[in-house]
Amino acid sequence: xxxxxxxxxxxxxxxxxxxxxxxxxxxxxxxxxxxxxxxxxxxxxxxxxxxxxxxxxxxxxxxxxxxxxxxxxxxxxxxxxxxxxxxxxxxxxxxxxxxxxxxxxxxxxxxxxxxxxxxxxxxxxxxxxxxxxxxxxxxxxxxxxxxxxxxxxxxxxxxxxxxxxxxxxxxxxxxxxxxxxxxxxxxxxxxxxxxxxxxxxxxxxxxxxxxxxxxxxxxxxxxxxxxxxxxxxxxxxxxxxxxxxxxxxxxxxxxxxxxxxxxxxxxxxxxxxxxxxxxxxxxxxxxxxxxxxxxxxxxxxxxxxxxxxxxxxxxxxxxxxxxxxxxxxxxxxxxxxxxxxxxxxxxxxxxxxxxxxxxxxxxxxxxxxxxxxxxxxxxxxxxxxxxxxxxxxxxxxxxxxxxxxxxxxxxx
Numbered sequence: 001x002x003x004x005x006x007x008x009x010x011x012x013x014x015x016x017x018x019x020x021x022x023x024x025x026x027x028x029x030x031x032x033x034x035x036x037x038x039x040x041x042x043x044x045x046x047x048x049x050x051x052x053x054x055x056x057x058x059x060x061x062x063x064x065x066x067x068x069x070x071x072x073x074x075x076x077x078x079x080x081x082x083x084x085x086x087x088x089x090x091x092x093x094x095x096x097x098x099x100x101x102x103x104x105x106x107x108x109x110x111x112x113x114x115x116x117x118x119x120x121x122x123x124x125x126x127x128x129x130x131x132x133x134x135x136x137x138x139x140x141x142x143x144x145x146x147x148x149x150x151x152x153x154x155x156x157x158x159x160x161x162x163x164x165x166x167x168x169x170x171x172x173x174x175x176x177x178x179x180x181x182x183x184x185x186x187x188x189x190x191x192x193x194x195x196x197x198x199x200x201x202x203x204x205x206x207x208x209x210x211x212x213x214x215x216x217x218x219x220x221x222x223x224x225x226x227x228x229x230x231x232x233x234x235x236x237x238x239x240x241x242x243x244x245x246x247x248x249x250x251x252x253x254x255x256x257x258x259x260x261x262x263x264x265x266x267x268x269x270x271x272x273x274x275x276x277x278x279x280x281x282x283x284x285x286x287x288x289x290x291x292x293x294x295x296x297x298x299x300x301x302x303x304x305x306x307x308x309x310x311x312x313x314x315x316x317x318x319x320x321x322x323x324x325x326x327x328x329x330x331x332x333x334x335x336x337x338x339x340x341x342x343x344x345x346x347x348x349x350x351x352x353x354x355x356x357x358x359x360x361x362x363x364x365x366x367x368x369x370x371x372x373x374x375x376x377x378x379x380x381x382x383x384x385x386x387x388x389x390x391x392x393x394x395x396x397x398x399x400x401x402x403x404x405x406x407x408x409x410x411x412x
Contacts, residue, residue: 014161014196014255016203019168022069026169029101030065033057035177035309040281045297047306050178051278054170055286055315059125061242062170062193062313063094063157069166070155071098079104084152086110086139089118090242090314091157096125107146109139115318137246158190159249168196174309175200181208183308187292188212188221188263189243191252193313198259209305212256213292216265218244225257239325240271242289242314264303268328270295275322276329278312287317288325334392337362338384339399342408345371345381353383356405362398363388382410 033053041049054062071083082105085095092108099106106127110119111134123129132142147154156163170193174181184201188194194212201208214221218235230253235244248256256263266274271288274295278284293310317325330336343349350369357364366386376382389395402409 014164014168014199014251016200018161018165019172019196019200019203022065022162022165023169023172025069025072026065026166029058029068029098030169031057032173035174036282036284038282040277041294041297041310042306045301045304045306045308047304047308049297049306050181050309051282051284051294052170052174052177052309052311053284055284055290055312059090059093059097060121060314060316061090061094061290062167062311063090064097065094065169066158066160066163066166066192066196067091067094067155068098068101070160070162071095071102071104071153073162074104074153078153081150082106082152083155084109084143084146084150085155085157086136086143087157088114088136088139088241089122089316091155092118092122092127092129093125093316095155096122096127100126107143107152109142109146111135111139115316115321117318118316121316136244156249158192158195158245159251161251163192164196164199164251164255166196167193168200170311171197171200172204175205178307178309181205181307181309182305183209183211185211185213185293185296185304185308185310187240187243187289187311187313188214189218189245189289190249191221191256192249193311194261195252195255195259197311198261199255202259210259210261211296211304212261212263213296214263214265215240215243215271215289215292216267219263219265220245220248221253221256221263222265224248224253225263228257229253238271238288239268239321239328240287240289240292242287242316243292244289264296264300266292266295266299270299272325272329273333274298274329275325276333279326284312284315285317285322286312286315288321290314290317330388334395335389337387337389337395337398339387339402340382340384340410341402342376342410343381343383345379349381350383353407356401357385357387357398360398360401361390361394
């Protein structure tokens with residue numbers, strides 16, 4: 001790897017030998033996930049594009065790789081003390097499954113608002129789950145206290161060389177599956193996966209560009225790289241909770257900084273469009289953070305040299321979150337219209353509006369009818385409708401039609 005390492009943050013010992021040893025450890029433990037060519041994404045980017053399907057990994061994300069390697073490299077005495085971890089979901093499941101496979105007792109702290117399916121899965125894998133606080137930082141503080149109090153080994157979600165080495169095995173598979181790859185795009189939270197890909201590519205394929213992707217509302221790496229040191233930020237609310245990390249880890253930061261890795265950000269609209277795109281065109285279910293790489297490719301396709309591989313980092317999505325995100329994605333893609341129309345309150349007015357929309361191809365999904373309101377005249381009624389459209393052009397034509405037909409739109 002090239003570049004100066006910031007003072008106090010040396011590049012940790014994540015060698016190609018350590019990564020290859022991790023791959024041997026994971027043989028028969030982690031799945032060699034498929035790399036699927038995507039004609040639809042290739043058309044968007046203008047070059048060959050592939051999806052690395054870590055959403056199909058055991059426990060639903062790449063996290064089992066690093067968690068298992070970290071625990072497998074513990075001494076027998078350390079294993080006897082048990083392990084403790086903190087996570088909102090994916091790392092929790094990776095630690096729980098890895099600990100069960102190794103016969104190690106595990107305790108996992110999760111935020112009180114963690115998605116119920118993720119809590120249930122972590123318990124099913126064999127961990128004792130304790131809910132605490134409102135954030136992963138709160139859970140991590142509780143996990144550190146538990147480790148100090150009991151002697152259990154803290155399995156950090158990203159800040160350890162063994163974690164990074166385990167995650168780096170994703171890159172070894174990519175190089176075998178797409179030998180002529182030129183760009184790998186990786187969702188980035190604390191940086192363990194991205195750092196692993198950077199370390200592996202630096203040793204085996206230094207010509208491959210690695211791009212990390214963060215949610216714009218939780219872009220800690222951009223701030224930290226500009227400062228030259230891991231810097232705490234306060235992530236705003238984002239649907240990509242799996243990569244919403246307040247402070248990059250020292251270990252992955254050192255690798256990413258020294259490797260000159262590019263970091264890009266994506267908006268909530270980018271994320272929702274990408275999740276919908278992957279579901280519709282690739283027939284794959286991913287969580288919002290798992291779609292971040294695809295979001296970056298779709299937002300700025302001209303920036304990536306092909307062949308390009310987008311890592312789908314995880315598929316553990318709460319069905320309720322998936323429902324909201326799909327709706328958001330439909331709206332962002334111009335496939336969903338919410339409009340408020342004021343009508344004269346007379347028989348047949350609403351029926352005429354619905355008939356007009358149907359005649360122009362709008363599929364009305366929901367109608368809310370309001371007859372009383374401080375800003376409504378006595379002979380007025382306001383109708384709020386959710387309408388499914390066929391895309392941005394159809395959405396625009398429906399709005400033009402409604403205005404041209406004399407309907408009064410108060411919001412859309």
